[in-house]
Amino acid sequence: MNRFTSFTNYVHRVYTTHDGEVYPLPINLGTINQFFHAHYTPAQARELIARQAGELAGTDPQNLNDKGISLIGRPLYEAFIKNYTAKQWQTNPSDLPSGIITRLPVRFTYDNRYFKDTWEGLPTGGYTAWMKRMIDDPRIHVTLGTDFFDDSQPLNKNRLVGKVPVVYTGPIDRYFDYALGELKWRTVDFTEVRYDEGDHFGCPVMNYADPDTPYTRAIEFKNFNPERRDSQNPDRTVVWKERSRFATRLDEPYYPVNTVQDKTLYHAYASRAHQEPGVVFGGRLGTYAYYDMHQVISSALHAYEHQVAPLLAAEPGR
Numbered sequence: 196m197n198r199f200t201s202f203t204n205y206v207h208r209v210y211t212t213h214d215g216e217v218y219p220l221p222i223n224l225g226t227i228n229q230f231f232h233a234h235y236t237p238a239q240a241r242e243l244i245a246r247q248a249g250e251l252a253g254t255d256p257q258n259l260n261d262k263g264i265s266l267i268g269r270p271l272y273e274a275f276i277k278n279y280t281a282k283q284w285q286t287n288p289s290d291l292p293s294g295i296i297t298r299l300p301v302r303f304t305y306d307n308r309y310f311k312d313t314w315e316g317l318p319t320g321g322y323t324a325w326m327k328r329m330i331d332d333p334r335i336h337v338t339l340g341t342d343f344f345d346d347s348q349p350l351n352k353n354r355l356v357g358k359v360p361v362v363y364t365g366p367i368d369r370y371f372d373y374a375l376g377e378l379k380w381r382t383v384d385f386t387e388v389r390y391d392e393g394d395h396f397g398c399p400v401m402n403y404a405d406p407d408t409p410y411t412r413a414i415e416f417k418n419f420n421p422e423r424r425d426s427q428n429p430d431r432t433v434v435w436k437e438r439s440r441f442a443t444r445l446d447e448p449y450y451p452v453n454t455v456q457d458k459t460l461y462h463a464y465a466s467r468a469h470q471e472p473g474v475v476f477g478g479r480l481g482t483y484a485y486y487d488m489h490q491v492i493s494s495a496l497h498a499y500e501h502q503v504a505p506l507l508a509a510e511p512g513r
């Protein structure tokens with residue numbers, strides 16, 4: 196990626212509003228001490244959480260509900276995870292895969308870096324500038340507003356599959372015209388709010404942990420780019436509030452729900468995908484996977500090396 200963009204030194208931090216108070220995430224010693232009105236040391240907090248999480252001690256939790264309780268105990272789980280998760284997924288947490296919240300660890304220090312990766316940052320000029328540079332090559336031709344499933348235009352599925360290598364990154368169930376049934380996805384609706392003040396939240400992401408706030412979280416864009424402070428409007432700010440719901444076929448799918456039934460259905464589609472001549476399925480939608488950006492990049496590079504390059508090498512005339 197460094198060929199196409201430099202990165203800022205942005206570090207992701209998220210706060211959450213619960214019962215009229217703002218707490219730091221991921222759940223850390225600051226969250227714990229604020230929540231219990233205490234001044235626990237790391238060892239004392241660890242001991243408390245171990246006791247509260249003890250109801251599931253010795254088990255290997257497979258679903259989000261049990262995983263949440265076993266990580267942080269029931270009081271913190273119910274305050275910060277349970278209702279947010281209900282809003283985000285509208286699926287019983289006992290039916291959701293536990294992997295969703297291994298993304299959200301508990302820390303017995305005051306470290307509230309959201310991610311633990313060694314390298315963190317945002318593309319300096321933004322994602323659009325980065326993508327523009329990536330496709331700026333005479334061998335790359337981009338056609339937008341083109342429906343792969345519309346036979347009345349030339350770049351369609353029936354005409355291309357089996358003739359040229361195809362990388363398909365749309366929903367895998369859509370590719371097969373939902374022949375085996377529909378995979379469940381969540382989509383997100385955004386509401387934009389503009390404020391006549393320089394900074395509304397003081398952070399880029401504010402989550403809402405309680406059920407009486409219909410939004411899951413709100414994003415304040417300018418706070419992703421503190422390095423642009425001097426060129427930002429000191430008196431105005433833009434916030435987007437996010438609300439999640441089940442996606443219909445007409446919506447943009449964002450998050451795979453991934454219940455046990457969804458996984459079984461996905462595997463049935465994936466084995467059909469293997470039979471498709473010269474088609475590589477990729478991305479969140481093509482592989483029904485809940486990827487972060489670095490995982491998207493890694494899976495794309497891997498797919499190129501192991502699937503796309505061999506197809507290109509076999510192309511006549513190369």
Ligand code: UDP
Nearest residue numbers: 211275276277279280283295296298299402
């Ligand atoms: N989560 C939660 N409370 C929060 C933040 C996250 O319960 O305040 C849980 C929730 O189940 C969510 C998951 O952790 O779906 C992952 O959330 P994150 O915001 O890290 O992922 P993103 O939505 O950005 O992909």
